[in-house]
Amino acid sequence: MSVNPIIHESWKEALKNEFIHPYMEELKAFLVEEKKRYTIFPQGSHIFNAFNSTPFESVKVVILGQDPYHGPGQAHGLSFSVQQGIPLPPSLQNIFKELVDDIGCPYPKNGDLSHWAQEGVLLLNTLLTVRAGEAFSHKERGWERFTDQVIRTLSERREHIVFILWGAPAGKKSGLIDGKKHLILKAPHPSPLSSYRGFFGSKPFSQTNRYLQEHAIAPIDWTL
Numbered sequence: 001m002s003v004n005p006i007i008h009e010s011w012k013e014a015l016k017n018e019f020i021h022p023y024m025e026e027l028k029a030f031l032v033e034e035k036k037r038y039t040i041f042p043q044g045s046h047i048f049n050a051f052n053s054t055p056f057e058s059v060k061v062v063i064l065g066q067d068p069y070h071g072p073g074q075a076h077g078l079s080f081s082v083q084q085g086i087p088l089p090p091s092l093q094n095i096f097k098e099l100v101d102d103i104g105c106p107y108p109k110n111g112d113l114s115h116w117a118q119e120g121v122l123l124l125n126t127l128l129t130v131r132a133g134e135a136f137s138h139k140e141r142g143w144e145r146f147t148d149q150v151i152r153t154l155s156e157r158r159e160h161i162v163f164i165l166w167g168a169p170a171g172k173k174s175g176l177i178d179g180k181k182h183l184i185l186k187a188p189h190p191s192p193l194s195s196y197r198g199f200f201g202s203k204p205f206s207q208t209n210r211y212l213q214e215h216a217i218a219p220i221d222w223t224l
Contacts, residue, residue: 007048010056014157018149027142031129039132041068042075049077050124053117059154060120060217061162061208064170068130070137075130078123080190081113094190094199099222102203108224119220124150126169151176158182160215162208166190166199183211 018024034040042049065079069089074082080092088096088111100107117123126147131137154161155177163182165171167189174184187202188194209219 006045006052008052008055011048011051014056014153015146015149018146023142023145027146030138030141034129034131034138041070041130041132042077046075046077047128050079050117050122053078053114054120054122056154057158058120059122059158059161060212061164061220062122062124062151062154063116063164064151064166064173065123065125066167066169067127067136067139068125070130070133070135072132077128078113078117079125081123082111084110084112086111090192091190091195094192094195098190098200098202099205101200102205103222105223110224113224115224116220116222119222121220122154126173148173148176155182160212160217162211164204164208167194183208 012019031040063079068075068077069082073086074089076083080089080095082089082092092111096108099105113121113123124147127136127138127143128147129138129143151163151173159181161182163174163177163184165173165184165186170189171186174186177184185202185204185207187204188197188199190199205220205222209222212219
């Protein structure tokens with residue numbers, strides 16, 4: 001990650017105070033050292049993929065993930081998404097089951113969620129990098145502070161965004177969001193361990209589109 005990371009100009013402007021903050025320099029130095037010793041996912045050009053795919057003013061929805069996938073070829077900078085040709089992780093399989101049940105679309109042919117990003121869905125992880133094979137290995141190095149500010153900035157400077165928070169860690173981020181200006185949808189995580197505790201049947205996709213349309217915003221085309 002360079003001092004001036006490759007990130008869409010709209011986000012560079014919205015987050016300009018973060019990029020010059022000392023903690024970002026510390027994070028950069030940490031990542032430089034990590035890359036000398038380990039394989040890091042996603043590759044450098046994909047670290048800010050969510051931001052480059054969904055400019056600041058285009059964000060209608062935020063789907064908040066936690067850690068990037070740490071298996072080969074999986075992570076490409078969009079939460080829950082995997083590149084074409086990669087087997088679907090269990091959580092993504094459950095997301096697709098709920099999608100089909102909720103809006104009646106065909107089951108997606110692959111796990112690449114880039115279309116959602118282009119539709120205005122910011123697919124944001126709370127951590128943007130990870131060591132290969134080591135979940136949460138880049139925890140508490142600065143990414144959480146950065147992505148918290150992303151959520152806070154969207155809440156403060158935009159209106160009528162739908163924040164989809166799956167699982168307890170994501171749910172805690174609701175404190176960063178003005179619930180009077182935005183819609184917050186909380187549900188259990190779509191992982192096999194918790195999906196039957198209320199994720200299935202939560203209907204986030206139809207709820208999102210209903211809210212957007214109520215505020216004269218074009219709905220998301222969720223079909224993949």
